[in-house]
Amino acid sequence: MADHDDKAQRAIALLEQAGLRATAQRVLLVSLLYGDGAHRHVTAEQLYEEAVMARGKVSLATVYNTMRALSKAGLLRQVNADAGRIYFDTNTGDHQHIYDESTGTLTDIDAAILKDITLPPLPRGTRLEGVDLIVRVRS
């Protein structure tokens, strides 16, 4: 129980820091996302399944809404590895990904991999939003 409370406390802290109300659904979702320390890559559907397993009372729509809100708040990063499927990454720091197209698994790559590249001039009137590298593999 202490363990659970701990995760819930951290979840609440994260939500408040993001300016979001700490509802039961959000606390559960954020606990699942950040609960065990390791960074995670999940789709809304996957997180929804986990929430249901954990006997959580939450709808898929709320999972989508919450993940969108967390992304906007900067607590999650969206990863476009696969057209037609949004992955959310709890690691919002600078880094890149390996994507296994057979299993749908994402793996982090250290940001240093791009340390030595020189970006080309950007199109006139545009500003840089980010640089995403996806190493696609198959099992």
Next chain:
Amino acid sequence: MADHDDKAQRAIALLEQAGLRATAQRVLLVSLLYGDGAHRHVTAEQLYEEAVMARGKVSLATVYNTMRALSKAGLLRQVNADAGRIYFDTNTGDHQHIYDESTGTLTDIDAAILKDITLPPLPRGTRLEGVDLIVRVRS
């Protein structure tokens, strides 16, 4: 007319080389894609619009089917720049992209940009499929 026949001839050649029957619809689509020499980045919907403009008799389903077939045949490359929207690139050579999230425009980057990076070890039991770099910008 000679111009049009020229493009049609090239389109037919490409289709045969890909092992696909040269139907009127495919010849039109391939002519639009490869007709003027420059490489293109288009979605199925965009190509469909162009075909309709050109008074072509083709359905959106056929555009999707054809682009899928061309991709499988190696004549097109899919670009995952935006979750929920597949771009097709007539340039199947090694290169990368700049993606303007405001306008949905893709611009090529020379492959040399990644010449000096060293990929991390791939997960056990996986083989490399490709490396995609997307420089995201906004207007």
Next chain:
DNA sequence: ATACCTGCAAAGTCTTTGCAATCAA
């Protein structure tokens, strides 16, 4: 009290597919 949040169902976007009619080889 009140602005925010949830959940359901409906709508939306993009893509694929079943199947009868049609066409290329």
Next chain:
DNA sequence: TTGATTGCAAAGACTTTGCAGGTAT
């Protein structure tokens, strides 16, 4: 001929949204 292709409509996969009822502050 005969298998490949087309087109329509329907189905699918994923995501967003309208709105009535519920909740955090």
